[in-house]
Amino acid sequence: MTGCEEPDRTVFSPKGEAGEGSLDVIMLSIYIMTFVVAVVLAIFIYVLIRYRQKPGDNSIPKQVEGSMKLEMLWTVIPIILLAILAVPTLTHTFSLAEEAPKDEDPLRVKVTAHQYWWEFEYPDLGIKTAQQLHIPTDEKVYLELTSDDVIHAFWVPELAGKQDLNPGSTNKMWIDADEPGTYEGRCAELCGAGHALMNFQVVAQEKEDFDKWVEKRKNPSSEPKTAEQKAGKEVFTQNCMSCHAIDGTQMKTKGEKAPNLTGFAERNKIAGLLENNDENLEKWMKHPEQVKPGTYMPSFDFLSDEDMDNLKAYLQSLE
Amino acid sequence: MATLVTIIVFILFLSAILTGGYNKELMDRFRSHWLWDWITTVDHKKIGIMYGIGGGFFFILGGIEALLIRTQLFYPNNDFIVGRAFNELLTMHGTTMIFFVAMPLLFALMNMIVPLQIGARDVAFPFLNAMGLWFFIAGGILMNLSWLFGNAPDAGWTNYVPIAANEYSAGTGIDYYVLGLQISGFGTLMSGINFLATIINMRTEGMSFLRMPLFTWTSFISSALILFGFPPLTAGLFLIMFERLFGANFFDVAAGGNPIIWEHLFWIFGHPEVYIVVLPAFGIMSEVISTFSKKRLFGYTSMVFATILIGFLGFMVWAHHMFTVGMGPVANSIFAIATMTIAVPTGIKVFNWLFTMWGGKIRFTTAMLYAVGFIPTFVMGGVTGVMLSTPPGDYQYHDSYFVVAHFHYVLIGGTVFGILAGFYYWWPKIFGYKLNEKLGKWNFWLFFIGFHLTFLIQHFIGLFGMPRRVFTYQPEDGLTLINQISTVGAYMMAVATILFVVNVIYSYRHRVPVGNDPWDGRTLEWSIPSPAPFYNFAQLPKVRALDAFWHEKMKGNKEMEPAEPLGPIHMPSNNHLPIVIVLGFFISGLGFVFRSNEVGALGLIFAFLMMFVRSFEKDHGYHVETDEVEKVEKGVKA
Ligand code: HEC
Ligand SMILES: [Cu+2]
Numbered sequence: 001m002t003g004c005e006e007p008d009r010t011v012f013s014p015k016g017e018a019g020e021g022s023l024d025v026i027m028l029s030i031y032i033m034t035f036v037v038a039v040v041l042a043i044f045i046y047v048l049i050r051y052r053q054k055p056g057d058n059s060i061p062k063q064v065e066g067s068m069k070l071e072m073l074w075t076v077i078p079i080i081l082l083a084i085l086a087v088p089t090l091t092h093t094f095s096l097a098e099e100a101p102k103d104e105d106p107l108r109v110k111v112t113a114h115q116y117w118w119e120f121e122y123p124d125l126g127i128k129t130a131q132q133l134h135i136p137t138d139e140k141v142y143l144e145l146t147s148d149d150v151i152h153a154f155w156v157p158e159l160a161g162k163q164d165l166n167p168g169s170t171n172k173m174w175i176d177a178d179e180p181g182t183y184e185g186r187c188a189e190l191c192g193a194g195h196a197l198m199n200f201q202v203v204a205q206e207k208e209d210f211d212k213w214v215e216k217r218k219n220p221s222s223e224p225k226t227a228e229q230k231a232g233k234e235v236f237t238q239n240c241m242s243c244h245a246i247d248g249t250q251m252k253t254k255g256e257k258a259p260n261l262t263g264f265a266e267r268n269k270i271a272g273l274l275e276n277n278d279e280n281l282e283k284w285m286k287h288p289e290q291v292k293p294g295t296y297m298p299s300f301d302f303l304s305d306e307d308m309d310n311l312k313a314y315l316q317s318l319e
Numbered sequence: 320m321a322t323l324v325t326i327i328v329f330i331l332f333l334s335a336i337l338t339g340g341y342n343k344e345l346m347d348r349f350r351s352h353w354l355w356d357w358i359t360t361v362d363h364k365k366i367g368i369m370y371g372i373g374g375g376f377f378f379i380l381g382g383i384e385a386l387l388i389r390t391q392l393f394y395p396n397n398d399f400i401v402g403r404a405f406n407e408l409l410t411m412h413g414t415t416m417i418f419f420v421a422m423p424l425l426f427a428l429m430n431m432i433v434p435l436q437i438g439a440r441d442v443a444f445p446f447l448n449a450m451g452l453w454f455f456i457a458g459g460i461l462m463n464l465s466w467l468f469g470n471a472p473d474a475g476w477t478n479y480v481p482i483a484a485n486e487y488s489a490g491t492g493i494d495y496y497v498l499g500l501q502i503s504g505f506g507t508l509m510s511g512i513n514f515l516a517t518i519i520n521m522r523t524e525g526m527s528f529l530r531m532p533l534f535t536w537t538s539f540i541s542s543a544l545i546l547f548g549f550p551p552l553t554a555g556l557f558l559i560m561f562e563r564l565f566g567a568n569f570f571d572v573a574a575g576g577n578p579i580i581w582e583h584l585f586w587i588f589g590h591p592e593v594y595i596v597v598l599p600a601f602g603i604m605s606e607v608i609s610t611f612s613k614k615r616l617f618g619y620t621s622m623v624f625a626t627i628l629i630g631f632l633g634f635m636v637w638a639h640h641m642f643t644v645g646m647g648p649v650a651n652s653i654f655a656i657a658t659m660t661i662a663v664p665t666g667i668k669v670f671n672w673l674f675t676m677w678g679g680k681i682r683f684t685t686a687m688l689y690a691v692g693f694i695p696t697f698v699m700g701g702v703t704g705v706m707l708s709t710p711p712g713d714y715q716y717h718d719s720y721f722v723v724a725h726f727h728y729v730l731i732g733g734t735v736f737g738i739l740a741g742f743y744y745w746w747p748k749i750f751g752y753k754l755n756e757k758l759g760k761w762n763f764w765l766f767f768i769g770f771h772l773t774f775l776i777q778h779f780i781g782l783f784g785m786p787r788r789v790f791t792y793q794p795e796d797g798l799t800l801i802n803q804i805s806t807v808g809a810y811m812m813a814v815a816t817i818l819f820v821v822n823v824i825y826s827y828r829h830r831v832p833v834g835n836d837p838w839d840g841r842t843l844e845w846s847i848p849s850p851a852p853f854y855n856f857a858q859l860p861k862v863r864a865l866d867a868f869w870h871e872k873m874k875g876n877k878e879m880e881p882a883e884p885l886g887p888i889h890m891p892s893n894n895h896l897p898i899v900i901v902l903g904f905f906i907s908g909l910g911f912v913f914r915s916n917e918v919g920a921l922g923l924i925f926a927f928l929m930m931f932v933r934s935f936e937k938d939h940g941y942h943v944e945t946d947e948v949e950k951v952e953k954g955v956k957a
Pocket of ligand 2: 113116151152153187188189190191195198
């Protein structure tokens with residue numbers, strides 16, 4: 001395989017403890033199973049070569065009923081192999097289900113899945129964001145997962161296995177990253193027409209960078225500066241405010257139907273999917289349905305070119 | 320207005336059927352047509368053949384759906400079939416392959432062979448048997464009509480709520496799924512009960528339980544699983560039906576419902592279902608391997624008990640499909656350990672097959688090739704199954720292509736290879752001529768290589784982070800090449816399937832009649848003429864050992880010793896009511912799908928009325944006289 005065919009998110013290169021926990025069990029099971037397959041194949045190939053009927057040989061082989069000894073052998077050995085596998089399986093099942101310690105004050109994030117986008121709320125920090133989950137490195141982050149509509153699943157292969165997000169109840173899991181970086185995530189439970197594109201990213205940062213990010217989110221720069229941006233904000237209040245919220249402005253909106261756009265310019269993807277640049281932003285706003293089938297974001301191809309440019313200028317100024 | 324018209328047409332139709340109206344001459348013409356004979360048949364062999372034709376037809380449909388899926392995934396961000404349309408394809412592919420291909424094709428073989436293997440002249444309830452067939456066909460047609468009217472179901476074969484609720488799946492797609500499966504499910508349940516009764520009651524003299532061929536045994540256990548596994552599905556489907564059609568609330572969180580209930584109901588059925596379709600395949604493999612190694616099955620008794628154990632444990636492990644649902648570490652651990660234990664009896668089977676061949680004289684016919692190819696393939700599916708049983712591993716594998724690879728190894732490597740082996744093996748018994756072996760070998764190798772090309776690599780597609788049921792992936796994901804390899808493999812399997820169809824036609828055109836026992840077989844079915852006469856056994860045979868016919872051959876006898884003198888044979892008579900009753904259910908299903916409750920209710924009333932008619936029918940069957948039996952027997956001998 002060539003260089004361009006490097007898979008970008010394999011479970012074989014975990015970047016955190018949770019991912020390593022899964023990988024431990026996966027590797028052990030692969031070793032054991034390779035052994036089993038090898039034994040079967042060895043007998044299989046030997047038998048097929050050795051006991052072919054030779055031409056002209058019409059003799060009748062001995063009719064064997066069975067063999068108590070052999071049958072005991074292939075009952076007991078698998079049991080032993082399974083017992084070996086069961087031990088780390090159980091320990092990791094419990095360690096991966098560990099809940100947030102009560103006495104300390106760990107970082108908690110409330111993850112809410114919506115048909116086809118992700119909402120991340122930090123209840124202790126009072127911030128809300130979407131599509132990109134920021135976490136500090138070298139620290140367990142405890143997620144509380146729920147869904148606003150149908151069942152989704154949260155999966156960042158390099159950081160941890162998946163967990164379902166069910167409407168009406170909350171699931172828990174923890175993740176951690178030991179290297180800064182952006183890790184691709186996917187929705188893993190069929191959730192409708194846009195399921196294949198319900199992508200998101202986990203952005204892991206060193207502790208101080210993360211704290212800076214938190215500060216910025218708490219005091220966002222959301223007011224327009226140039227005339228163009230001011231006009232853009234107008235367009236936004238008229239068309240978008242019913243769904244989208246932007247913190248740090250005087251807009252009166254709950255904006256819970258769509259991603260919170262505070263600090264939008266800092267996201268490196270639009271809708272978790274397209275690279276964040278002006279061209280893609282226009283494409284998204286004009287024809288979201290073409291980018292992500294089934295999305296609830298309406299098309300804004302009726303906006304004039306001027307309005308569109310102003311809007312883009314405003315959105316790209318949100319930091 | 321439309322309802323009124325439907326009702327009137329319906330009443331006319333009803334009275335016509337009830338009064339036997341129309342034109343008498345026309346009816347007679349109908350009755351003497353060969354098609355009428357097939358439609359009204361209660362002969363298990365003909366029913367088996369029709370199951371085969373139906374299953375084969377849906378196999379082609381499901382296969383085309385698979386090809387479209389793989390074509391869409393040939394390169395990243397392809398826009399050939401996206402969004403809802405893609406979800407419809409994957410839903411219909413899965414549902415079709417499980418319910419309208421795997422199940423009916425196994426019923427085809429069970430129908431054709433089980434009565435012959437136990438020395439019976441028919442199944443216990445021939446009328447029910449015919450009804451089961453028509454239920455399957457009605458369900459399959461109903462479900463596929465969704466392609467023509469509006470939209471197909473789009474929530475996956477698992478049909479999880481809420482995406483299957485009205486709110487998230489607009490239109491009538493899911494209704495087709497619910498009613499189609501409900502209808503075909505009735506048939507499956509009936510057939511399951513029928514085979515249980517048949518195998519318990521209709522064994523010939525000396526055919527004790529521990530002398531039954533393995534295929535009969537596995538069919539028996541599989542039928543028991545149907546008996547206990549299908550009711551939860553039926554219950555679940557009823558809940559969804561009432562929620563979608565009549566505004567009930569079972570799963571809607573806002574109204575106090577819980578969507579997880581459906582997941583449990585579905586998998587309490589769904590896991591045993593896997594064994595329902597794979598156990599009979601195990602049985603076929605056991606027969607084929609033993610015959611073509613010229614050896615008795617190694618460890619027969621442990622094979623039987625392993626089958627029973629697998630069937631039993633199959634009910635204890637459903638929640639391993641739900642490790643990520645949030646049941647907590649305790650429940651996950653319990654189901655993990657329970658799941659691992661299934662590996663033990665399955666392992667026993669694999670080694671018993673290997674040691675059946677050990678010391679034998681192996682003949683590589685096409686049937687044997689499929690059986691031999693099955694062993695490593697199924698072992699692969701088995702070991703990935705054990706891998707999936709560990710929750711920490713499953714958190715990564717779940718709902719990714721790894722799972723897709725795993726269950727295709729089990730379902731194709733197990734069930735489909737088994738079915739194909741079964742067809743190559745028993746074809747001469749049913750039709751009186753063999754399938755062409757040369758084409759058969761091409762068919763096998765193409766299918767085998769195509770299969771591994773498609774699915775081996777899918778394990779890695781999953782481990783490299785691609786979820787299942789997605790219509791695309793991104794160029795930077797690094798998944799392009801491996802997806803392309805998989806697609807190429809899928810096309811190879813398609814070519815192999817076409818080759819099988821060609822083989823069927825070619826072999827029919829160039830048929831060479833075979834004798835009773837073309838493969839040097841071991842079990843009862845090889846002691847009677849090929850094709851089997853409609854009454855199966857002129858005289859019921861007396862069984863004196865396991866591998867009854869082989870036992871006689873080894874003693875130098877050419878035939879089984881009869882357990883009764885030659886005499887008149889009692890046979891059930893043909894009946895048109897099975898298809899008529901099912902027609903009522905079909906109309907009812909269609910009515911409910913179109914949200915016309917009147918038609919729905921009328922269809923049901925009609926069906927129940929017809930059942931009532933059946934209850935008062937004097938159907939004593941008829942006798943085949945001794946001289947006619949003698950004539951038939953001489954005919955085939957000459
Ligand atoms: C009916 C509600 C609705 C309205 C009105 C609406 N949007 Fe959206 N928008 C959404 C939803 C829902 C999403 C999430 C789409 C997805 O990713 O599936 C979204 C996503 C977006 C995104 C990507 C967000 C991210 O974090 O990547 C941008 C940018 C956006 N909308 C801009 C706008 C603008 C600008 C307007 C006004 C011109 C607007 N939207 C009006 C519902 C709406
Ligand atoms: Cu989703």
